[in-house]
Amino acid sequence: MRHQQPRTCKSGLLALALLLPGGGALAQDQDNLFQDMQFTSTFGLGYSNGDYGTTRNTNVLIGLPILSATTDDFKFSVSMPYMRVSGRGLVIFDAAGNPIVVNRRTTLPPATRTGFGDLSFSGTYSVPSSFMDDFQVKVSAGIKVPTASTRRRLSTGETDFTMSMDVTRSFGDWGPFVTIGYLVPGQPTTFTLYNTVSVSAGTSYTISDNLVAVVSYDYDSASTPLVTASHELFGSLSWIREGGMTLTGYGTLGLSTGSPNIGAGLVLSYAFR
Amino acid sequence: MPRPGLRILLSIAAVLPVTPAVAANLTIRVENVLPAGGILRLGLYDEARYPDDNAKPIAAADVPAVAGETVITLQGIAPGAYAIQAYQDVNSNDRMDTSWIGLPLEPFGFSLDIKPFLSKPVFNAVKFIVTAGENSQVVHLQNSVKNSPAEKARDTIRARQRK
Numbered sequence: 364m365r366h367q368q369p370r371t372c373k374s375g376l377l378a379l380a381l382l383l384p385g386g387g388a389l390a391q392d393q394d395n396l397f398q399d400m401q402f403t404s405t406f407g408l409g410y411s412n413g414d415y416g417t418t419r420n421t422n423v424l425i426g427l428p429i430l431s432a433t434t435d436d437f438k439f440s441v442s443m444p445y446m447r448v449s450g451r452g453l454v455i456f457d458a459a460g461n462p463i464v465v466n467r468r469t470t471l472p473p474a475t476r477t478g479f480g481d482l483s484f485s486g487t488y489s490v491p492s493s494f495m496d497d498f499q500v501k502v503s504a505g506i507k508v509p510t511a512s513t514r515r516r517l518s519t520g521e522t523d524f525t526m527s528m529d530v531t532r533s534f535g536d537w538g539p540f541v542t543i544g545y546l547v548p549g550q551p552t553t554f555t556l557y558n559t560v561s562v563s564a565g566t567s568y569t570i571s572d573n574l575v576a577v578v579s580y581d582y583d584s585a586s587t588p589l590v591t592a593s594h595e596l597f598g599s600l601s602w603i604r605e606g607g608m609t610l611t612g613y614g615t616l617g618l619s620t621g622s623p624n625i626g627a628g629l630v631l632s633y634a635f636r
Numbered sequence: 637m638p639r640p641g642l643r644i645l646l647s648i649a650a651v652l653p654v655t656p657a658v659a660a661n662l663t664i665r666v667e668n669v670l671p672a673g674g675i676l677r678l679g680l681y682d683e684a685r686y687p688d689d690n691a692k693p694i695a696a697a698d699v700p701a702v703a704g705e706t707v708i709t710l711q712g713i714a715p716g717a718y719a720i721q722a723y724q725d726v727n728s729n730d731r732m733d734t735s736w737i738g739l740p741l742e743p744f745g746f747s748l749d750i751k752p753f754l755s756k757p758v759f760n761a762v763k764f765i766v767t768a769g770e771n772s773q774v775v776h777l778q779n780s781v782k783n784s785p786a787e788k789a790r791d792t793i794r795a796r797q798r799k
Contacts, residue, residue, distance in 0.1 A: 405792065435735035491739040497778075499787070531790070538786040567786040572671035572703050575789035601789035605673075611792040632792045 402635055403607075405429040409628030415464050416590055416620035419473075421450030423623075425480075438487040443510070444480035446517055449473070455516045463519065463556065464589040481518050482510045485525070501529040509549070519556065521549020527561070538567035540579075548586070560584045565597070573603045585621060593622035607634035658768045662695075662710045666722055668777040670743060670784060671703035678708055678722040678775075686719050686759045694718065701726075719762040720747035722775055743777035751778060 407427040414420050429442040448455075450473065455463045485505030505525040511518035527544035544561040565579025576599065583593040599613035608631070615626035666676060679693035695710045701724050723732045723744035733741040747764050750757045764773060 435741065436739075491735065491779075529794075531787070533784070533786070538784075538790075540790070567790060569784070569786050572785060575785050577786075577789060577793060597793075599789070599793055601785075601792060603785045603788050609788050609792050611789060613793065630792045632788075 400432055400434040403429075403431040403433065403632060404635075405431065405630060405632040407628060407630040409626065411615070411623035411626035413617055413623035413625075414620070415623075417464060419450055420624075421448060423448050425628075436489040436491060438489075440485045440487075441483070442485075443482045445478070446480050447475065447477045448517070449475040455519060463554075463586050476515045476517060478512055478515055478517050480511045481523075482508045484508070497532055499531045499533075501531075503527045503529070519549065519551050521551055521556075523548045531567075536569040538569070540565060540567070546586075555588060557584070557586055557588075559586050563597075573605075575601045575603065577601070581615075583621070591619055591621035594618035595622045595626075608632070658715060659712045660715050660766045660768050661770050662713055662718075662766055663770070663772045664708045664710070664720060664722075665772070665774045666706045666708065666745065666777060667704070667774060668743065668745075669701050669703055669706050669724060670726065670777075672701075672724075672726045673703075674701050674724055674726040674728045674742075675699065676701040676706050676708075676722065676724050678720065680710055680713070681719045681721065681759075683717060683719075683759050683763070686762075713766055715766050715768050717763045717765055718747075719759055719764075720745075720773060720775055721756070722746075722777070724777060740779055743779045745775040745777040747773055747775060749774075749776050749778075 405428070407425070407429070409423075409425045409427070411423045412420055424447040426445040427442060429440055431438055431440040433439075483505060485503055487501050487503040490500040490502070503526065507523040507525070509518050509520045509522055513520035524547045525544060527542055529540060529542040531538055531540040540563075542561075542563040544563075546559045546561070548556040548558070550556060561581070561583045563579050563581045565577060567575055567577045569575050577597070578599075579597045581593070581595040581597050585592045595618060596616045597613065598615075599611050601609055601611040603609050611630040611632075613626075613628055613630070615623065617624045617626075662680070664678065666678065669676060675698050677698045678696060680695040681691070681693050685691035685693065695713060697708045697710065699706060699708060721744075723740070723742055725732065726742050727733070732744065735741055746752070746757060746762045748762050750762050
């Protein structure tokens with residue numbers, strides 16, 4: 364504890380007074396832009412299993428490394444999954460991770476496809492809460508570049524665009540949220556893809572200072588004429604450690620033929636400068 | 637996010653040059669303190685000093701931020717009208733961090749829980765009366781969602797969804 368230091372309080376008040384600063388303050392803040400940047404590395408390992416309305420199951424194992432840079436209210440991320448897809452080659456995945464059934468023929472021999480998926484870039488802007496009262500609003504946009512092999516059916520071979528908006532409000536330990544997303548896929552020549560809408564509605568619950576649970580209902584509209592919309596229940600438990608590490612375990616339960624029957628995974632995230 | 641936690645009771649001497657003949661004590665419960673730690677910095681201002689960002693507060697306290705709730709007691713204050721401004725200096729860098737357009741990045745609060753819009757609220761909006769004897773106020777920190785454990789958890793999940 365330090366005793367009264369008027370200078371320290373003054374600096375805080377000055378910041379509040381300068382919610383719309385002049386050019387000088389702006390330039391000074393821009394100088395600090397990179398100095399204040401925080402980097403986060405995340406690695407997720409996920410498994411899912413489902414028939415997606417076909418007569419055969421497809422098992423998917425995804426390792427997903429993500430690098431993120433956060434400065435002020437902006438966050439930029441780049442990711443490239445490594446996938447192991449075993450089944451009959453009927454299912455590939457779009458930029459949002461949604462299954463795309465491209466062929467219902469069951470005469471194809473079973474095969475295991477492995478390799479890197481498409482490269483994705485995304486940017487997120489958190490609207491300052493000063494403007495949003497007690498709401499937190501995030502808007503995101505992303506692009507998936509078709510770097511993965513189309514021959515091994517690890518990609519559609521097209522560039523996809525995503526955008527989403529996430530609204531959260533805190534009510535004590537509860538944090539209900541709604542996320543709405545829209546995906547515009549590139550159009551391959553061999554099959555038809557729809558633009559898709561996704562909605563996720565749920566809540567977080569802060570069990571303790573370092574333990575948070577999240578449950579949600581997730582919906583994704585059908586991405587092709589061959590698959591139905593995806594309805595899923597999602598649940599997770601995150602352990603947040605001091606020093607910037609977060610470990611999350613999650614599970615999913617499919618409610619429709621367009622979603623995986625089950626899914627589970629672990630995500631480890633570490634924030635550093 | 638009120639949360640039971642250790643309470644720190646601190647007695648901070650007022651900085652008036654002369655202790656008033658009829659003094660008051662003011663206990664301030666600061667709520668929504670993030671578990672991220674850092675220093676909770678709080679200042680008490682009268683009407684003359686409040687608008688001037690360079691003015692010294694009537695009384696102030698810099699104390700370790702206690703998750704959930706931090707309690708501060710300011711002693712020896714002259715009765716009158718005052719305003720409270722506080723913020724959680726999460727990274728203990730002795731200043732409130734702001735975005736590139738000057739918006740606060742760390743949790744902050746005013747007396748009466750008034751929410752600022754584009755600039756800090758005027759004194760009349762945040763003032764309260766301190767009378768002789770014991771007084772209390774509650775300040776809920778704003779801007780806490782972004783750095784909350786729940787938000788960190790959801791960030792991790794968003795990564796899973798690759799959206």
